[in-house]
Amino acid sequence: MPRHFILILLLLAFLMSACTASQNYKDADLYSGFTRLDPDRQKRVEDAWLIVRDGTIVEMGQGTPPQGDFAERYDMSGLYGLPGLIDGHAHITAGPHKLEVVDGAPRVTIESVDAITEFHAKIAIGFGVTTVRNPGGDPVANAAYDEKVASGEWIGPQALHAGAVIQPPPFTGAAFAYPKSPEEWDREAARQADLGMTYFKLYTSLTEEELGEGVRAAKAHGLIPIAHLDAVSWTKAADLGVEIMEHALPTSPDLIEPDQREAYLKDASYGLSSKPAYVWFEMVDYDGPLFTEMVRALKDHGVALNLTLSVNELIYNTDDLSGVLLEEDAKFTHPESLTAMKQFLAGAAYGWTPEDYERARTVWPRVHEFVQRLETAGIPMMIGTDSNSGGVYMAHEMALHIDAGLDAWTVLDMATGGAADIMGLGDSTGRLAPGYEADIVFLSADPLTDMSAIRKVVHVVTDGMSHDAAAVRESALSSLN
Template sequence: MRRPLAKLMLPSALACALTPALASPPAANGALALDNVHVVDAEHNRVGERSCVRVQDRRISLIAAAGDAACRRGAHVLDLEGRYLTPGLIDMHAHLTLGPMEMKRERGRAVLQALPDDAIAEHNANRLVAFGVTTLRNPGGDLEAAGRYESRLAAGELVGPEAFNAGPVINNAELPGLAAAARTPEDMQAVVRAQVEAGADWIKLYTGLSPELLRAGIDAAHAQGRPAVAHLESIAWPDALAMGLDGIVHLMPLSPDLLTPGQRAAWQSTARGGTYSFFEWWEHFDPDGPQADRLVAAYRQYRPVFDATLVAFHAAFVQDQDNPYKDDARRYAHPRLLSHWNEWFTFAIGWQPEDFERARAVWPKVQRMAARLYATDARMTLGTDMSNPWIAPGISLHREMELLAEAGVPTAQLLLAATRNAADALGAGDRIGRVAPGFEADLVVLDGNPLDDIAHTRDIHAVVLDGRLLTTDALNQFKGE
């Protein structure tokens, strides 16, 4: 059962606001019939014949031929005129509640913090739904803020995706609002236990951990019945997967152990700290070389959950130019975050013109490695790193799909990564991520066939969120347009 149990109990003011967006008042029994629609079958790379999909009690109750009397009986019927139906999209890397990175003075020294913001969470939730995102994985943040979001969903005070939450990422240093410190295996056990008790669905481990602490974090998460996912740099991904790590985020391996001895020496002789490694490491890595083969083999053996978040890095690589990410942010990001990115916080702080040129020069290598990893049978999903610089809610997931399509990932595989694969990775594949009887009614109606062109995932005609139909007017309201 979906955890925000009362998501459809919208407050009266919001229900009134959405009334014009409904094609007609819903049926008294709450049934909805999406008639004359093609169900997209990404698993078999095809679309079905025109069908009628009946939604009742927040679930898909029947899929029949178009015009089927039993499907339409007593329901609010929406003739979709041959449009296309997919499961709701899942963003596996969306910092829903994250506020701006800020500096404060504490005992005479500067301390970085990233405190949660409930207004930003509500803003993000609305825009995610408007772009067809009905579920998310929150990869690190304040669990009290996550709890407030879920409580407001359950009370009908806002409309948004279901969230699966990690607590603050666990690292070797604390960052209030975003990172908790663990400096010994005993610390790690205590932090993991406290996060699970506070409601964490999974555990996020971070770049500063030693191999000993990474293993301790994996073991502690598993002892608490939670998967462990990590953002890693110094520790080579195959080594972490051999420890039992369940998932990896960001296509930035950045480990010296994934370079040949000659490549490693060349990189380390000139490497600068910070985000320069986003391109300097790639200048020495060969995505078709033996270390890349080792990485691909590890993905095939251990089948980790993975989201590449290409969009977050590409946005940094083109930050010196006019680009669509800035346009997206101006239209859809919360004003506090937009101001923050414009004023100082980006992933390209300190980069000079030649650094941007070097970054763009390695982008084909990043694309090539993405294509190789997404061709494995690992549990490949999609994420955006939403709320980090220039990553606006909702639209960025579509841009992530387009970047991966440009890298050569087939459209059907991208749709599976955004739906079925992600649902399975979240442990919810028995109730979301598919268009099938018995599954929860989180659905997206598209004007074009996304198997023909992944860009059609943007052509959203309607969203069904937990059984509630939202059409163009409501979706535009949620976008702020």
């Protein structure tokens, strides 16, 4: 074949390829020019690009991106892109705490309010939180939230929920339940499962027998048992089958060595106050057999943790919240929820003296050692804020884990891929890779240098939908007016 015919064929092939490439990208978005941070691989990629189609990342690379006609081109030069943040403990559908007295008996309720939920859902997206684990709330409200986000009626993160928290009175209302027989346990677990819940939340006042019954009922109906515990130790809970522990507050007397247990019960006014939140850390023996056995049980049973160090910080500073709940951040919590939270915290610290606060704030190094020992043992952990939306509180919670001695890559992974793995979503979100959901956050500063950069969110992609972060935040705030 003459040489010029070969050249013509090659040229035609090139032109057809170029046309095909252009056609292939007309329904896709291109994000380019950013520094990609991959926490799970601890890898940093300069001048990165990625292509999103139908809510999924389809291509990624470095340098010059593919040529073609894209639906949208986003120049992210100077920004840092990482997987969308995952708040492992966000009560996204919770309304304000309310305490009232009915027929002489106290009642605590946390009823969901649509306007408040929609506000917090927008704030979550506005600060780069694309997935949340909601560890307890009205299951009907939770199911309604999922429907509104899926339909596009609301902007909000994907959520995996626990339904009504299992806790005795005075907690009551749609957000709580207290089964008293095996039949009632099964009926409540079945109800929550039928409404699409993922978790079954077991709470502080349950006995060991009740905890075991809750685990049984949860697993019988395909739910994952999770727990925030006080009386029952983490060791016993792990042996019973609880799969995720909530809060860095494992304050059971059974984890205090026998020669110190009586002093702990007395000094902490155990069962009568919230003082165990700091006294436990003063008296626990990290090298003793009980703590060692607890860590072994957690590891052997594959239990994951969500430590919410912000909760410890709040409890230890309820006498002066100005240094914890910053004034510039307060606007990102719905006013009704913020007021109720402050009232609840004040009540939780009832009976504390100035000496209690001094001791509590002094115990932080012991809390840090607790975190370090769990991380060294290889216990899976995720970042959770115990807020309504994550929002600005994600950056603060992550910074507290840095203060506890964890490195920045580890903390970033705890808020992205590591959290996704714990939640069973590790094959679909939490990472930037072809085939994964396009959940992406773009920051104006490098979180590896300063974790406060997590709050500097410029742009968010959730399930492929692109959002100007400032506009989303402003939309939420304007709804208050």
